[in-house]
Amino acid sequence: MESLFLQQVLNGLIVGSVYCLIAIGLTMIFGVMRISNFAHGDFSMLGAYFAIYFVLFLSGWAGWAGSLVVAAVGVGLIGFFVERFLFRPLLTRWTDIDIIMLSIGLFIVLENGARLLFGATPKMIPDPFESKTINLLFFSTSEIRLICLLFSGIAIFLLQLFLTKTRTGVAIRATSQNRNAAALMGINISFIYSLTFVVGSALAGLGGVLYGTIFAVFPMMGAMPTLKAFAVTILGGMGNIRGAIFGGFILGVAETLGGNYISMQYKNAIGFVIIILVLLVIPQGLFGGREKK
Amino acid sequence: MNRRPVKLILIILGILIALALPFIIRDRYFQHLLVLSGIFIILTSSWNLLAGYTGLLNLGHAAFFGIGGYSSALFVLKLNLSPWIGLPLGGIVASIFGILLGIPSFRLSGPYLAITTIGFSEILRLVAMNWVSLTRGSLGLYGIPPLTPFNFSPNFSIKFVSEQNAYYVILVFVFLTLILLNKLIHSEFGISLKSMREDELGSQSIGIDTSRYKLTVFMISAFLAGFAGSFYAHYVRLISPEMLALSETFSILTMVMVGGLGTLFGPVVGAILLTFLSEGLRFFEDFVKIDIRFVIYGGLLMATILFMRNGIIGLFKGVGTSNEKQREVNE
Amino acid sequence: MILLQAMSLTKRFGGLIAVKDVNFVLQSGEILGLIGPNGAGKTTLVNLITGYYAPNAGAILYREKKISGLKPHAINNMGIARTFQIVRIFHKLSVLDNVRSGLVDRRTRPPWKVALDSLVKNRETQVTGRFGEERAIQLLEFVGLTAYRHELAENLPYAYCKRLEIARALATAPKILLLDEPSAGLNPKEQNDQIGMIKSINGQGITILIIEHVMKVIMDISHRIMVLHYGEKIAEGTPEQIYKNEKVVEAYLGGEASAHH
Numbered sequence: 097m098e099s100l101f102l103q104q105v106l107n108g109l110i111v112g113s114v115y116c117l118i119a120i121g122l123t124m125i126f127g128v129m130r131i132s133n134f135a136h137g138d139f140s141m142l143g144a145y146f147a148i149y150f151v152l153f154l155s156g157w158a159g160w161a162g163s164l165v166v167a168a169v170g171v172g173l174i175g176f177f178v179e180r181f182l183f184r185p186l187l188t189r190w191t192d193i194d195i196i197m198l199s200i201g202l203f204i205v206l207e208n209g210a211r212l213l214f215g216a217t218p219k220m221i222p223d224p225f226e227s228k229t230i231n232l233l234f235f236s237t238s239e240i241r242l243i244c245l246l247f248s249g250i251a252i253f254l255l256q257l258f259l260t261k262t263r264t265g266v267a268i269r270a271t272s273q274n275r276n277a278a279a280l281m282g283i284n285i286s287f288i289y290s291l292t293f294v295v296g297s298a299l300a301g302l303g304g305v306l307y308g309t310i311f312a313v314f315p316m317m318g319a320m321p322t323l324k325a326f327a328v329t330i331l332g333g334m335g336n337i338r339g340a341i342f343g344g345f346i347l348g349v350a351e352t353l354g355g356n357y358i359s360m361q362y363k364n365a366i367g368f369v370i371i372i373l374v375l376l377v378i379p380q381g382l383f384g385g386r387e388k389k
Numbered sequence: 390m391n392r393r394p395v396k397l398i399l400i401i402l403g404i405l406i407a408l409a410l411p412f413i414i415r416d417r418y419f420q421h422l423l424v425l426s427g428i429f430i431i432l433t434s435s436w437n438l439l440a441g442y443t444g445l446l447n448l449g450h451a452a453f454f455g456i457g458g459y460s461s462a463l464f465v466l467k468l469n470l471s472p473w474i475g476l477p478l479g480g481i482v483a484s485i486f487g488i489l490l491g492i493p494s495f496r497l498s499g500p501y502l503a504i505t506t507i508g509f510s511e512i513l514r515l516v517a518m519n520w521v522s523l524t525r526g527s528l529g530l531y532g533i534p535p536l537t538p539f540n541f542s543p544n545f546s547i548k549f550v551s552e553q554n555a556y557y558v559i560l561v562f563v564f565l566t567l568i569l570l571n572k573l574i575h576s577e578f579g580i581s582l583k584s585m586r587e588d589e590l591g592s593q594s595i596g597i598d599t600s601r602y603k604l605t606v607f608m609i610s611a612f613l614a615g616f617a618g619s620f621y622a623h624y625v626r627l628i629s630p631e632m633l634a635l636s637e638t639f640s641i642l643t644m645v646m647v648g649g650l651g652t653l654f655g656p657v658v659g660a661i662l663l664t665f666l667s668e669g670l671r672f673f674e675d676f677v678k679i680d681i682r683f684v685i686y687g688g689l690l691m692a693t694i695l696f697m698r699n700g701i702i703g704l705f706k707g708v709g710t711s712n713e714k715q716r717e718v719n720e
Numbered sequence: 721m722i723l724l725q726a727m728s729l730t731k732r733f734g735g736l737i738a739v740k741d742v743n744f745v746l747q748s749g750e751i752l753g754l755i756g757p758n759g760a761g762k763t764t765l766v767n768l769i770t771g772y773y774a775p776n777a778g779a780i781l782y783r784e785k786k787i788s789g790l791k792p793h794a795i796n797n798m799g800i801a802r803t804f805q806i807v808r809i810f811h812k813l814s815v816l817d818n819v820r821s822g823l824v825d826r827r828t829r830p831p832w833k834v835a836l837d838s839l840v841k842n843r844e845t846q847v848t849g850r851f852g853e854e855r856a857i858q859l860l861e862f863v864g865l866t867a868y869r870h871e872l873a874e875n876l877p878y879a880y881c882k883r884l885e886i887a888r889a890l891a892t893a894p895k896i897l898l899l900d901e902p903s904a905g906l907n908p909k910e911q912n913d914q915i916g917m918i919k920s921i922n923g924q925g926i927t928i929l930i931i932e933h934v935m936k937v938i939m940d941i942s943h944r945i946m947v948l949h950y951g952e953k954i955a956e957g958t959p960e961q962i963y964k965n966e967k968v969v970e971a972y973l974g975g976e977a978s979a980h981h
Contacts, residue, residue: 204687
């Protein structure tokens with residue numbers, strides 16, 4: 097196949113865009129609330145399952161589009177309750193370690209709970225375009241994957257608009273930089289916390305639908321995206337959204353190219369190797385640096 | 390001095406019961422669970438040393454367990470060494486990997502360290518799965534020789550294949566481990582670790598070389614975990630890359646949190662409790678035909694963090710006063 | 721005799737120059753006060769001396785040996801101890817254990833040896849045993865915290881935490897003690913007590929460098945005072961000289977924090 101390299105780069109970008117969505121959610125939550133949520137990828141998993149069941153009602157591309165909405169809303173709602181009743185009580189009381197452990201507990205419950213509810217066999221989110229391929233100049237890909245890439249791009253763009261142009265968005269960024277000052281300025285921190293967690297989780301849910309469209313849906317699918325989202329956020333600097341975007345695409349491309357040219361079996365390790373190498377040299381991540389001790 | 394004698398009595402009682410247990414309850418499956426508990430006590434105690442006493446969150450601990458198991462098994466299978474030599478060898482190999490993991494901990498903390506340690510163990514698990522020529526990949530290693538018997542005479546030898554005999558061996562190692570950890574913790578080394586846990590920069594200001602202390606404690610912790618892994622390998626005699634899985638680390642974590650992080654007996658209580666609970670749940674699962682074991686595990690972890698942060702031991706200790714103050718108050 | 725010496729010391733953070741070409745000496749046995757408006761670089765200077773930062777230019781000599789660039793623990797082991805502007809005590813350890821931790825001999829033993837000794841040596845001979853307890857209580861008596869010795873450090877009121885940090889620093893048997901705003905948040909009576917304590921520490925032969933905003937304290941106890949402003953040393957001299965120094969007055973009144981008397 098000609099231009100295999102460019103083809104792989106495109107594949108990498110597509111996968112990377114999904115990583116971006118999930119990672120942005122994670123980094124937002126960390127930036128604003130200092131919560132490292134190891135169950136974040138499971139929100140993606142839940143989003144994917146929302147999609148699986150929604151398209152049973154509504155098929156075709158309307159169903160696919162609708163499932164995105166349902167996933168975002170559904171997971172956002174779940175996120176609201178998780179934040180309110182699980183993480184919020186801990187925020188003042190305990191340490192970093194406790195929050196990580198709590199999220200690990202949540203991860204275990206969600207993953208195995210999903211196995212109970214949905215069964216372990218992988219399912220597919222049906223391709224509304226029926227695997228139609230598009231042939232562009234140097235590469236070809238399926239239409240649905242291109243739509244995924246487009247969707248991610250638009251979602252990221254809209255999010256950036258929200259964060260920079262709206263009052264609430266700016267409030268979120270302000271809280272992420274300096275909680276106390278933000279509170280003194282009259283920002284309702286409680287509301288911001290809830291909103292950030294909901295938006296972050298909803299993004300994970302959306303990412304899950306896309307991930308499930310490109311790959312497959314199964315209860316254990318949350319683990320890898322979680323770890324990769326962490327890889328991306330560390331690469332880009334935890335709390336740094338632009339960094340997460342950058343990092344997401346880098347990871348996607350590096351993984352795809354690495355998988356093809358180096359070794360398919362160790363493909364998933366690439367993310368980890370990157371993290372470890374980056375952190376050894378720059379402990380705050382590539383764009384980080386706000387870490388005050 | 391009210392508390393001290395009580396504690397001493399409990400310990401002596403515990404030792405006596407531990408020694409007599411296989412004769413009281415002769416069920417082989419029960420004894421098997423006891424052996425597993427013993428292995429996990431060593432494993433959880435080693436993790437507790439890092440997380441509870443030094444404040445280093447190592448989410449890749451299962452890697453040490455697995456490295457110990459694989460190393461010992463391979464040394465014995467390929468080089469015909471005695472499994473008794475394999476035990477400490479597994480610990481030493483794991484200890485070397487402990488250095489690898491210790492180095493990132495110099496500058497990383499919290500989620501950054503957590504993720505790095507996960508990455509470390511995942512990479513090693515992938516290696517175990519894919520380096521088929523060495524590890525046989527997902528098939529794992531089987532037919533691992535058990536601990537070689539003590540042959541006293543042609544008629545009288547002690548074998549270590551049975552659960553009961555294996556239990557007494559692991560019991561000895563558990564005692565040794567606890568004694569070792571007790572000495573370390575209540576010593577100048579221990580107080581240095583705790584200082585690092587509380588405030589790293591502050592501890593540096595009183596002369597603590599945090600990097601080298603972290604390295605040292607990683608090596609000790611990894612050795613113990615590797616030792617436990619080696620014993621496991623020669624006891625169940627079949628190991629797979631799943632030994633290095635994240636779920637294994639999460640089990641360790643849950644056991645320590647439920648028992649009591651940062652205490653000597655927390656991991657002991659947690660390991661025994663959850664090993665038996667896990668098996669009990671397995672029967673329950675067969676009964677109700679629902680796979681709820683892990684959901685309960687996860688729920689237990691969450692509930693502990695939210696409601697019982699200091700674990701079971703913590704419930705007994707009382708919050709807000711140090712041990713010595715309690716002693717004085719009771720005087 | 722000159723105990724500590726800084727030469728052309730400079731520290732940059734990105735584009736910001738926190739300490740610029742600072743020279744000073746610390747004479748054995750004296751109390752040197754370090755003052756200056758907020759952001760003048762005082763704590764940065766202490767961080768440079770104690771090894772938390774490495775200078776971009778210049779050097780620091782302790783007893784003629786270069787210490788700039790060494791790590792904090794090494795510098796403490798050579799005989800320089802410090803307290804922090806925002807206390808860094810060990811919260812979940814008892815007050816007694818906080819001090820005991822400082823008593824541990826780390827000067828002559830690397831960590832692995834400390835671990836080995838922990839296993840081999842009798843507990844009584846260690847700092848965590850009887851011997852350590854007596855010495856630690858002595859130090860606690862000195863700072864007036866004996867009654868709280870079994871209390872968890874996190875339960876102490878803030879002013880006592882500062883005293884605890886001083887006791888812990890003294891436990892490392894330093895020749896030089898660097899105090900970073902020890903009087904912050906203290907009421908006038910507590911300030912007086914602290915002046916007495918610091919003079920007493922100095923009386924035992926420990927050289928002191930003290931950063932302070934509370935003028936009453938620093939004017940009272942310092943033998944000499946050094947003034948920093950925007951990272952540069954703008955004045956140096958006895959308390960009277962500094963009090964009357966025009967540049968100093970202007971630095972304080974012409975902008976940032978006002979000195980209160």
